[in-house]
Amino acid sequence: MVDSLLSARGLNKQFRSGDEPVPVLTDFSLQLGAGESLALTGRSGSGKSTLLNILCGLEKPDSGTVQVLGETFDARSTEAASKADARWGGLRRQQIGVVFQEANLMPALSLLDNVRFRARLAGQSEDDCRDWLERLGIGELADRFPDQVSGGQRQRASLAMVFAMKPALILADEPTGSLDRHTAEAVIGQLFELQARHDCGLILATHDPELATRCSQHLDLGHLPQT
Amino acid sequence: MTLPAALFSHYRRHPLQLLALAAMIVLATMLWTGVHHLTSQARASLDQSESAVAERQQVARTDGSPVTVDDFVELRRAGLCVMPWLEVSEPEGGRVVGVDPLAAGCFQTPGGQESPWGGELNGRPFVDISEAAELAREQGSELSLLVSDDHSKGDLPPGYQLVPFSVGPATGELGDSFLLNLDALGILVLLITALLVRSVYLLGLAQRRDSFALLHRFGVPHGRVNRLLVVEILLLAAVCVLPGIWLGRWLAAGLGSGFGQALEGLFDQPLYAGQGGSWLVPLVTMMAVILVACLADFLRPIFRGLMGGNRRYGCLVLLVLIAGLALTVWVTDLLWLFIAVAMVFVAAGILAPRLIASLADWRSGHDRDLQARWRHRELAVLARRLALPLVALQFAMAMVLAVQALVTTFESTFDRWLAQRLEADYYVEVPESADAALALDWLAEQPGLSASGLWHRVIRGRATLPGGEDEEETRVDVFAIGPVGPLVTGWELFESAPQPWQRLQQGQGVMVNEQLARRQDIAVGQTVTVLFGSQSFELPVLAIYPDYGRPAGEILIHPSVLPAEFETGFQSLSVSPGNLSIEAVTDGLKGVWQVEALTVRDNRAIEELASAIFDQTFLLTRAMTTLTLILAAIALLMMGWVFFSTRAWYFRLLVVWGLSRRQATAQLVRLSVSLSGAIALLALPLGVWLTWVLVHRINPIAFGWSLPMAVYPRFWLELGVLSMLIGLSIAFLMSRQLKSPTVAPVNANALAGGER
Numbered sequence A: 001m002v003d004s005l006l007s008a009r010g011l012n013k014q015f016r017s018g019d020e021p022v023p024v025l026t027d028f029s030l031q032l033g034a035g036e037s038l039a040l041t042g043r044s045g046s047g048k049s050t051l052l053n054i055l056c057g058l059e060k061p062d063s064g065t066v067q068v069l070g071e072t073f074d075a076r077s078t079e080a081a082s083k084a085d086a087r088w089g090g091l092r093r094q095q096i097g098v099v100f101q102e103a104n105l106m107p108a109l110s111l112l113d114n115v116r117f118r119a120r121l122a123g124q125s126e127d128d129c130r131d132w133l134e135r136l137g138i139g140e141l142a143d144r145f146p147d148q149v150s151g152g153q154r155q156r157a158s159l160a161m162v163f164a165m166k167p168a169l170i171l172a173d174e175p176t177g178s179l180d181r182h183t184a185e186a187v188i189g190q191l192f193e194l195q196a197r198h199d200c201g202l203i204l205a206t207h208d209p210e211l212a213t214r215c216s217q218h219l220d221l222g223h224l225p226q227t
Numbered sequence B: 001m002t003l004p005a006a007l008f009s010h011y012r013r014h015p016l017q018l019l020a021l022a023a024m025i026v027l028a029t030m031l032w033t034g035v036h037h038l039t040s041q042a043r044a045s046l047d048q049s050e051s052a053v054a055e056r057q058q059v060a061r062t063d064g065s066p067v068t069v070d071d072f073v074e075l076r077r078a079g080l081c082v083m084p085w086l087e088v089s090e091p092e093g094g095r096v097v098g099v100d101p102l103a104a105g106c107f108q109t110p111g112g113q114e115s116p117w118g119g120e121l122n123g124r125p126f127v128d129i130s131e132a133a134e135l136a137r138e139q140g141s142e143l144s145l146l147v148s149d150d151h152s153k154g155d156l157p158p159g160y161q162l163v164p165f166s167v168g169p170a171t172g173e174l175g176d177s178f179l180l181n182l183d184a185l186g187i188l189v190l191l192i193t194a195l196l197v198r199s200v201y202l203l204g205l206a207q208r209r210d211s212f213a214l215l216h217r218f219g220v221p222h223g224r225v226n227r228l229l230v231v232e233i234l235l236l237a238a239v240c241v242l243p244g245i246w247l248g249r250w251l252a253a254g255l256g257s258g259f260g261q262a263l264e265g266l267f268d269q270p271l272y273a274g275q276g277g278s279w280l281v282p283l284v285t286m287m288a289v290i291l292v293a294c295l296a297d298f299l300r301p302i303f304r305g306l307m308g309g310n311r312r313y314g315c316l317v318l319l320v321l322i323a324g325l326a327l328t329v330w331v332t333d334l335l336w337l338f339i340a341v342a343m344v345f346v347a348a349g350i351l352a353p354r355l356i357a358s359l360a361d362w363r364s365g366h367d368r369d370l371q372a373r374w375r376h377r378e379l380a381v382l383a384r385r386l387a388l389p390l391v392a393l394q395f396a397m398a399m400v401l402a403v404q405a406l407v408t409t410f411e412s413t414f415d416r417w418l419a420q421r422l423e424a425d426y427y428v429e430v431p432e433s434a435d436a437a438l439a440l441d442w443l444a445e446q447p448g449l450s451a452s453g454l455w456h457r458v459i460r461g462r463a464t465l466p467g468g469e470d471e472e473e474t475r476v477d478v479f480a481i482g483p484v485g486p487l488v489t490g491w492e493l494f495e496s497a498p499q500p501w502q503r504l505q506q507g508q509g510v511m512v513n514e515q516l517a518r519r520q521d522i523a524v525g526q527t528v529t530v531l532f533g534s535q536s537f538e539l540p541v542l543a544i545y546p547d548y549g550r551p552a553g554e555i556l557i558h559p560s561v562l563p564a565e566f567e568t569g570f571q572s573l574s575v576s577p578g579n580l581s582i583e584a585v586t587d588g589l590k591g592v593w594q595v596e597a598l599t600v601r602d603n604r605a606i607e608e609l610a611s612a613i614f615d616q617t618f619l620l621t622r623a624m625t626t627l628t629l630i631l632a633a634i635a636l637l638m639m640g641w642v643f644f645s646t647r648a649w650y651f652r653l654l655v656v657w658g659l660s661r662r663q664a665t666a667q668l669v670r671l672s673v674s675l676s677g678a679i680a681l682l683a684l685p686l687g688v689w690l691t692w693v694l695v696h697r698i699n700p701i702a703f704g705w706s707l708p709m710a711v712y713p714r715f716w717l718e719l720g721v722l723s724m725l726i727g728l729s730i731a732f733l734m735s736r737q738l739k740s741p742t743v744a745p746v747n748a749n750a751l752a753g754g755e756r
């Protein structure tokens, strides 16, 4: 498919707990086009984080293929691990923005410096970093450190960071999981707005069924993997 | 679940942390016990050896023939306190010495000296004289008659004379100097130990902060948790201190036996005091140190209250540093000097991590490159969080620097000095009845000797320097040498007038040793008044010469200056016979003096023995300091590793943001190497300063002589390489944690954005 941003086919992943294998993903596939959004839901432990990690190369599937932004990664390929890592690194650096539930910022850098650090790594200019913070409503906090602002403000800064790198794909793992409903609403609203405006892909892991309906696709990973 | 069980459950989940804590206590205890044990053993050993080799006097016949049992009987009948000393050489080398405890009874007069041997009659080497006499029938033996120091020349019946008796070179003063340095080392090691224990304790607290917060939320008061923690650390200490002490003693025994062997080789008797020593001192000290190290938190609020704000505290510490530095220059009292050194160390320890952190913060404010800015910020956090192990490492490095410099200087100086003092191959004692002038003529006639000039006569005795108005007079040793030849003209002089040796030979002045020059403030060119008995001489000072190893003042003059009434204590001839054999020389002298036997001392053998004992003590000192350094490095490694586990997530973020693991590791390496490098850099001035204090302040105050202050940039380089290695090891340990996908930090602190 020509305008496919991301496609994953036949992903399998299992962990081990002691001697017992714990299958997390079994023959899993998904597709995402540019400008599309996809919600991942499922019980705790159903494998949402594992899947997101696989889709950005932080974790390796046991088998299956991931095609993303023109690069193909096959778990069974003979390519050296370091080479694949380097390709994944390049993608994460410039095109795939990852947001976790918390601790997305370097504690020793101010909010603004965090955004600038990320923008620079992505090869983007540092000039509009302050703009991004302002657009997300935390311009006046730019020089504060992460421990000097609230959890919601930190997550907004994390979004500013992701947008400052001008990504083609955003992977967000419960980005509002630790926020109150009102704040979460505001942060997610901004995420969707910016995603639509910049036409990038978004995969969002969430426990919120209502949130899931706002995405163009919805995948439920179901229950705990059977042990 | 009870509260203690809940508290302890942390360690059930993280047994490695508990193990690390326990290991640190064991290692710290081992280190200090080792040093303490060695110090007390070395002290006991040196005391023993000193009493064994202390110069005593013996009675000899004026006709030069060996003393016999008949002489003993005659002397006893004359009412003298004499004791037979029968040395029997054993066929396989070594010797036993037969002594008579009954005869020795009179040596132990109240206020008098103790019995001439230190130990028991157990054959090592002392036995009862009857036993030795039995052996002497088959083996070669030599009888001496020791006489109590209370007797003087006048007490002797005619035909006898008093001569010095010693079984080896005296090492008393050198030993003291060495012990003083060991003591200073022990105090420093105790300080380092306390730092290590405290850092481990704080680490345990930091790791369990979440559990404490939770307990607090559950309504458990802070005080109760704290009390439980103290009990916990005391229990842990009680369990770990004993194996630590055992290990320390084991270590000391291993290192010490070499020392013992050297002493034994030197004095032919087992002088190393062995494994006596108490367990109580290390046990109590370590428990106290652990308690203080862990309870320092309760003291801090009081301290802070007194100090005011953080800034004022910093200023105060800086003041303490400056005051300590100034004090070390001004004070002339050993106790104050030690206090000043402690002030400097404490202040330097408080300031060093702060300095690194502030510099890193300042740098990061000026970095255009954000990666560098981030790295410098992380460096500041690391410096603050690892402050205690860093300071321990800094102290250990400073100590190693100072001790290495000191020991190396000691070694080269003593080697040179010993070589100077023992320049001639042999000493030949001049018997009391003999006329040294005859011998001089005979020596001058020998063609080989007159060509080389490698011989002179030595006269030893005492003189007095009269004091000023309210000063007391000073007794000094007299060291008269003539003719002044190549045996002495090569001596190194600290200061000298033109042509000092020539003028000494012509009797135009004196030379004084460093001790005397320091004490009396004597300079070259000045004139000193010397009293030999009642006769007074005004003599210009020609030079000041180094004379290590003893505090006594000494003047060097030509024998021609000595008046007739000068009471000669001891006379000898120093001879390097060259192609003439020493037998030829002694035979010649026997002929000249008409005696049957001569006492000859082989200086090369003495030099060898003395070097051996120094080498061993130096090796020991080096080993102890290196051990301290290794321990401090391990502590930093361990703490760095545990601290990093709480921060690994943020380094992992770099990988999430697209840096390769190698690049992230490179950042880590730069970070940890900067940290260890910075602390090594800060240790350098402290180490050089400590060297200066040891060499130029402590030694002169304690012993009156100073060593040349030398710095050894090669050590600096070695230490730099070592600090690099420590940094690399930390980075290596940390980078392993980058591999596994770390879960996001869960502790309350990290959730709030992490420490910065």
Ligand SMILES: Nc1ncnc2c1ncn2[C@@H]1O[C@H](COP(=O)(O)OP(=O)(O)OP(=O)(O)O)[C@@H](O)[C@H]1O
Residues within 6 Å of the ligand: A015, A016, A017, A022, A024, A042, A043, A044, A045, A046, A047, A048, A049, A050, A051
């Ligand atoms: N490193 C690992 N080793 C062993 N098992 C793991 C590992 N990581 C995850 N798992 C297991 O894999 C399963 C999926 O975990 P994952 O974190 O993907 O779940 P999740 O859907 O993100 O859950 P949540 O909604 O709670 O975040 C879980 O059962 C988890 O216990």
Ligand SMILES: [Mg+2]
Residues within 6 Å of the ligand: A048, A049, A050, A173
């Ligand atoms: Mg998850």
